Amino acid sequence: MTGVVLVEGVSDQLALEALAVRRGRDLDAEDVSVVPMGGATNIATFVTRYGPHGLGVRLAGLCDLAEEGDFKRALERAGFGSELTRAGMERVGFFVCIADLEDELIRCLGTTAVEKVIAAQGDLAAYRTFQNQPAWRGRPDQEQLRRFFGTRGGRKIQSAAMLVDALDLSRVPRPLDGVLEHVLARN
DSSP: OOEEEEESSHHHHHHHHHHHHHTTOOTTTTTEEEEEOSSGGGHHHHHHHHSTTTTOOEEEEEEEGGGHHHHHHHHHHTTSOSSOOHHHHHHTTEEEESSOHHHHHHHHHOHHHHHHHHHHTTOHHHHHHHHTSTTTTTSOHHHHHHHHHTSSTTHHHHHHHHHHHHSOGGGOOHHHHHHHHHHHTTO
C-alpha cells in the first residue's frame, strides 16, 4: 500500500471511493486505501500506524469540524508540524469538512437534488414526516436534511455514495477533492 486516506467512518469511506470512481481513478490499482477509523478519537493510533514512524505511506485524512482539534494534536505529535492551522493541515493532506461530510454534500447539491436521492431510497415520506415534527418545522432545509441523515442508523452509509453520484463534478466539496488529490498526487 502506497497511500492511505484516514476517515472517521464508513460513510466517509464510501463517499471518497465513489468520488474516485467518478474522477476516473482506481484506488486499488493505485495502491491507495480509504480506512475508516471508527471515530476521530482514534486518529493518533492510525497516524502512528501509517505515518512516518510506522509504515511510512503517503497519508491523508478527512474529518468533521468538531474533530479538527483531535486531528491537529495527533498530526503535531506524529511530526507533521507544530501549531498547525487548517491551511497547515491541508498542506500535509488533512482536510476539514464544515460541519461534516453530509453538510458539504448538501450545500454542493442543493435541496432539490438531495431530496431526489432521499426519494430514490424510498425515504421521502419519512423525511416529510421528520420535517413536520415540531422541533424541526420551519428550520432551514439544509439543517433539516443534515439532521435527517443522522436519524436512523445506517442512513449516512446508505446515502454517501448516492449523494456523491448526484454531484456535478464541477461542484465537488473542496475537502473531498483535496484529500484525494493529495493522496493520489504521486500515483
